Amino acid sequence: MRYPHPNTAGSKLAYESRYDNFIGGEFVKPVKGQYFANISPVTGQPFTEVARSTAEDVERALDAAHSAKTAWGATPPAVRAQMLNKIADIMEANLELLALSESWDNGKPIRETLAADLPLAIDHFRYFAGCLRAEEGGMAELDANTVAYHIKEPLGVVAQIIPWNFPLPMAAWKLAPALAAGNCVVLKPAEQTPVSILLLAKLIGNVLPPGVLNVVNGFGIEAGKPLAQSPRVAKVAFTGETTTGRLIMQYASENLIPVTLELGGKSPNVFFADVLDHDDDFRQKALEGFAMFMLNQGEVCTCPSRALIDKRIYGAFLELAIARTRQVMPGDPFDTDTKLGAQASNDQLEKILSYFDIGKKEGAKVRTGGERVKLGGALAGGYYVAPTIFEGHNKMRVFQEEIFGLVVSVTSFDGFDDGMAIANDSLYGLGAGVWTRQMHTAYRAGRAIQAGRVWTNCYHLYPAHAAFGGYKQSGIGRENHKMMLAHYQQTKNLLVSYDPKPMGFF
Amino acid sequence: MCFQHGEFKLGARDVLVGTVGASPFYMGADQHARWQHTDLVLDVVPGRGAGFSIEAPEGVRFLIRSDLCALPD
Numbered sequence: 001m002r003y004p005h006p007n008t009a010g011s012k013l014a015y016e017s018r019y020d021n022f023i024g025g026e027f028v029k030p031v032k033g034q035y036f037a038n039i040s041p042v043t044g045q046p047f048t049e050v051a052r053s054t055a056e057d058v059e060r061a062l063d064a065a066h067s068a069k070t071a072w073g074a075t076p077p078a079v080r081a082q083m084l085n086k087i088a089d090i091m092e093a094n095l096e097l098l099a100l101s102e103s104w105d106n107g108k109p110i111r112e113t114l115a116a117d118l119p120l121a122i123d124h125f126r127y128f129a130g131c132l133r134a135e136e137g138g139m140a141e142l143d144a145n146t147v148a149y150h151i152k153e154p155l156g157v158v159a160q161i162i163p164w165n166f167p168l169p170m171a172a173w174k175l176a177p178a179l180a181a182g183n184c185v186v187l188k189p190a191e192q193t194p195v196s197i198l199l200l201a202k203l204i205g206n207v208l209p210p211g212v213l214n215v216v217n218g219f220g221i222e223a224g225k226p227l228a229q230s231p232r233v234a235k236v237a238f239t240g241e242t243t244t245g246r247l248i249m250q251y252a253s254e255n256l257i258p259v260t261l262e263l264g265g266k267s268p269n270v271f272f273a274d275v276l277d278h279d280d281d282f283r284q285k286a287l288e289g290f291a292m293f294m295l296n297q298g299e300v301c302t303c304p305s306r307a308l309i310d311k312r313i314y315g316a317f318l319e320l321a322i323a324r325t326r327q328v329m330p331g332d333p334f335d336t337d338t339k340l341g342a343q344a345s346n347d348q349l350e351k352i353l354s355y356f357d358i359g360k361k362e363g364a365k366v367r368t369g370g371e372r373v374k375l376g377g378a379l380a381g382g383y384y385v386a387p388t389i390f391e392g393h394n395k396m397r398v399f400q401e402e403i404f405g406l407v408v409s410v411t412s413f414d415g416f417d418d419g420m421a422i423a424n425d426s427l428y429g430l431g432a433g434v435w436t437r438q439m440h441t442a443y444r445a446g447r448a449i450q451a452g453r454v455w456t457n458c459y460h461l462y463p464a465h466a467a468f469g470g471y472k473q474s475g476i477g478r479e480n481h482k483m484m485l486a487h488y489q490q491t492k493n494l495l496v497s498y499d500p501k502p503m504g505f506f
Numbered sequence: 507m508c509f510q511h512g513e514f515k516l517g518a519r520d521v522l523v524g525t526v527g528a529s530p531f532y533m534g535a536d537q538h539a540r541w542q543h544t545d546l547v548l549d550v551v552p553g554r555g556a557g558f559s560i561e562a563p564e565g566v567r568f569l570i571r572s573d574l575c576a577l578p579d
Contacts, residue, residue, distance in 0.1 A: 036563075039554075052563075191554055191562065192554050219562045219563045220555075220557050220558040220559070220562060221558050221559065221560050221562060221563065222563060224558055225558050228558075240557060241507075241557050243507045243534075243557065244507070244557035244558055246514075247507075247509070247513075247514055247557075247558055250514070250515050345553055345554055346551070346552055346553040346554075347551055347552070347553025347554060347555060347567040347569070348553070350551040350553060350567075350569055351569060354569055354570075354571055357571065358571075358572055361572075361573060361574055362574060395540075397540065397541070397544075397572075400540050401540075427536050427537075473536075
C-alpha cells in the first residue's frame with residue numbers, strides 16, 4: 001500500500017507551519033525570532049519551519065532543566081520507570097503518525113520506520129524502565145566495623161546532540177538512560193531532521209515534569225556549540241561525525257566533564273569460503289548480509305561498507321551479491337513495498353556523488369550503480385542514488401572513508417590472517433560482520449576484529465540489551481545496554497565506621 | 507569542517523596542508539596519510555552541513571573533491 005505524503009489529502013499527518021522549542025514543558029518561541037526551512041529529502045521541498053535557536057535559547061533550556069533537576073533526581077525509581085513506560089505506550093499508540101514523520105523528515109522507507117525504527121525506540125524506553133527498577137547500589141564490608149556503600153546518583157543536567165540518520169531511535173537511545181538515571185536533558189536534534197522529536201515532545205509533554213526534557217533546535221554552530229560548551233552541563237553525549245566529536249571533547253576538557261561519543265565507521269563484513277558450501281538458507285542469509293549495506297540508504301554508522309570475500313569464492317560470491325543488489329532500487333518511501341528511500345539531505349547526496357568520482361579516479365571498478373537516480377512526479381527533486389558496488393583494494397579512499405551512503409567497497413582476502421589484517425586496517429572500529437558455518441572461525445574472527453560490535457551470521461540488529469559502541473576512532477561509551485546508565489550517573493561512596501572507639505591517629 | 511580561528515585546538519600530529527584565503531587548512535595525521543597522494547579541491551554545494559561548521563546557516567556546505575596526483579620522487 002501507499003501512504004499519502006504528509007500535508008497532502010488523506011494523510012494522517014499534517015504539519016504545523018512552524019515549530020518552536022520545547023522548554024520547561026511548553027513550546028517557546030526562539031528569543032531572536034528566527035526560523036529555518038525544514039526540507040523533506042523525499043521531494044527536496046520545504047514543508048515547515050523550525051526554531052533557529054541561539055545561545056539565549058540554550059540558556060533558557062538550561063534554566064528550566066536546572067530548576068527541575070533536584071525534584072527529578074529525587075523522584076522514586078518506580079515513578080520514573082512508570083513515566084518511561086508511559087512514554088513508550090504513547091509512542092506505541094501513535095506509532096504510525098511518528099513513523100510517517102520520521103520517513104518524511106529523513107527520507108527512509110515507511111516499511112522500516114513502521115517495523116523497526118519506532119518499535120526499537122519504544123522498546124528502548126521500556127528496557128531502561130526495567131533496568132532502573134532492577135538497579136541497585138553496592139555494599140562492601142571492609143572489616144567488622146567498616147562498610148563502604150556505593151549509591152548511584154544522577155549527574156544533574158546533561159546535553160545530548162543527536163544525528164539525522166535515525167532521529168527518533170537515536171533520541172530514545174540517549175533520552176531513555178539519561179532520564180532513567182534521574183537526569184534532566186537539553187537535547188539538540190540534527191538540523192536536517194528536527195521535527196519528529198517535536199511531535200514526540202508534544203505527545204509526551206505532560207508525562208514528564210516541566211524542565212526534565214527540553215528540545216532546542218537550530219544549527220550546530222549557533223545552538224549545538226553553546227550547549228556543548230556550557231559550564232552548566234554535567235556531561236555531553238554526542239553521535240555524529242568524528243571531527244565534531246573531537247571538538248566536543250575539547251569543549252568538555254574546558255569544563256572537566258565526561259563525554260560519550262558515537263562516531264564514524266567503515267565496518268568490514270567478512271565472508272569466509274564456506275558460506276557457499278551448500279545452496280541453502282544460510283547461503284541466502286549470507287547474501288542478505290552483503291546486501292545490508294543498503295539498509296537505511298547506507299546512512300548508518302555501522303554500514304557494512306567494506307565487504308571482504310574469501311578469494312576461494314570471490315568471483316562466484318560477488319556475482320550472486322551483485323545480482324541480489326540489482327534487485328533493489330529506490331522508490332517512493334511512502335510505498336510499503338519500497339526498500340530504499342532518499343538520502344537524507346542534498347549535501348549528503350553531493351558527498352556520495354563525489355565519492356563515485358573519487359572511487360572511479362582511484363581505479364576502483366563500478367560493478368553496479370555509481371549514479372544518481374531520478375524519480376518522477378513529486379519525487380523529482382528528491383535525493384535518490386543507485387546502490388553501488390565498488391571493487392578495489394583496501395588502501396583506496398572508498399575503502400577507508402565513511403561515505404554514509406549506498407556504497408559498498410569489495411575486495412578479497414587470502415586466508416584468515418589476511419582477512420583479519422584487512423578488516424582491522426581502518427581508522428574506525430564500530431561494527432563488523434562475520435559470516436561462516438564454522439563456529440571456531442566465527443569465534444576467532446569475532447575476537448580478532450577490533451570493533452565494538454561484531455555481528456556473527458547476522459547484521460544490523462539493534463536490540464536493547466546488546467552493548468553498542470566503538471573501538472579506535474569510533475567513539476567512547478556503550479549505548480543500548482544497562483551499562484549506559486553508569487555513563488549518566490555519579491557513584492557516591494559512603495565510607496561508614498560502626499566502631500564507637502577512636503580511630504587512634506592523633 | 508570550517509571553524510572560527512582558534513575554535514579547534516590543533517594537536518601535534520595534525521598536518522597543515524595549505525591555506526585558503528587567510529585560513530589555514532589542516533588534516534588529521536591518519537587521514538593525511540591516506541590522502542597525501544591526492545590533489546584537493548575545496549568546493550561548496552547547497553545543503554545543510556552537520557557538525558559545528560560555520561557555513562551551515564548559509565544553506566551551503568563545504569565539500570572536498572580530489573584528483574589523484576603523482577607521488578613526489
